[in-house]
Amino acid sequence: MEIDPFIFRLSIFILSIFIGYYVVWSVTPSLHTPLMSVTNAISSVIIVGAIIAGLAGNSDNDFTISNLLGFLAISLAAVNIFGGFLVTQRMLQMYKKKKKDK
């Protein structure tokens, strides 16, 4: 009997929750704000769905509502991706060690 591919995806999902659990507990509390902004950025990988939605279907120029929603979702996710990673970068640049110049 064949196993439904859904089960494999479910396995990935469950195991990833565990990975997330251990990885996030190891994040130092002082970096919790960057953690939030970076998780924000990576959850916008939902853009792959938006791209498929935007490009789906016909080759002529009449777009369906489905396409248009895809376009909108692309720009929303892109705001998040660029904004999220760049603001994280900006924050992380500020975390510096004490200068030992004496």
Place this chain on the structure above:
Amino acid sequence: MMSANLSAIFYLISGVLFILALRGLSSPETSRQGNFFGILGMTIAITVTFLSIDNFSSGLTYVLIFLLIGGLIGAFIAYKIPMTAMPELVAGFHSLVGLSAVFVAISAFLNPEAFNLGSPGSIKLASLIEMSIGVAVGAITFSGSIIAFLKLQGIMSGSPISFKGQHILNALLLISIIVFTYLLCSTQSSNYFWVLLAVSFLIGFLLIIPIGGADMPVVISMLNSYSGWAAAGIGFTLENSALIITGALVGSSGAILSYIMCKGMNRSFFNVILGGFGAVEQSASSGDKEHRPVKNGNAEDAAFLMKNASSVIIVPGYGMAVAQAQHALREMVDTLKKNNIKVTYAIHPVAGRMPGHMNVLLAEANVPYDEVFELEEINNDFANADVAFVIGANDVTNPAAKSDPQSPIYGMPILDVEKCKSVLFVKRSLSPGYAGIDNDLFYKENTLMLFADAKKMTEEITKNL
């Protein structure tokens, strides 16, 4: 065109890179590298998606244009946003994740062929369930984050809004979501899909309005978690492992942060979510308010005290963020250090409006992160310190949390500021903190109250040092 198997492997790689991105945050040294892994993972995921589409429709131009527009807006925001506005920014970003999840789900519902989910009217059952979860959680994330954003931005009052029957209404709406999902799956009727969407928007809104301003750290973490679960739901629909992995990571990350924040307030998650905290307590405590004498000081007194100290601990709170006092504070500390005074910072887990809020502000003001300590690391040092300088914090120092079982914050872990030889409180007025309770610390012998704007007061102290 890339084969489905090859692209699946690349999606897996980008999922792994996202794990490494979070792993990097375990220390500030590796964090920048972690962020790079995140960007790499995202680049791979997007590139692979383009490569796996067989014939590009004329939509490609539009896809690229919309990508560019979004990217430019995002980059612009990222460079312009002041660090004090980080909670609002994160809440705003969450709402975008939620809304794009909703759009993708609607798009998949209207055009299931594009996603290999069947045809309209006969979508695969599993896909329909996954889609419903994605659209419901996405919509809740969206409207909830909008409310959180409005409250943080001050457009909407931070005080909790509650009405009779609120919890029952929310419970009924939650049940109706399940009912509509069932009806949608059994009839495939698009009407149920739209009703489901509308109810989800409504419930996101209703869930967040009763939660007060200072509970925002929990709310933001919770919405962070939701945005992850929404992404995972869509990931199942699209059968995309990068999305599933990321959704799970973000979901558990937000859940852990919510847990840490709740623990920092010694409150259960449900207690926070059911809301109405600040409002009830304020009305209860206003009746028996007594006027006790406080010692009122000025910048000169404060400067004198600190000059003669050998160690000072700074306790920043939300008030510091409001007054934008972090830079002035750093200058004051620099002057103190020149006088060979040991200065450290103590951060309470729920200080500010989001997890790690104070740390970012201090980092912005060039405070080295190895001078900044968490509650457990520093709490024993208060007994040996000469001066505690409390700037814009209140409830997190209130000894009532330990001594008064009647107090609404009883049991909350606090910074043991009262053990210091002397305490300086920079505050605008005697008004109680968010929890609406008086702080006994104000009336203690060794406490000096400095009533002023946090930034002005710190600047004046520096002048007097």
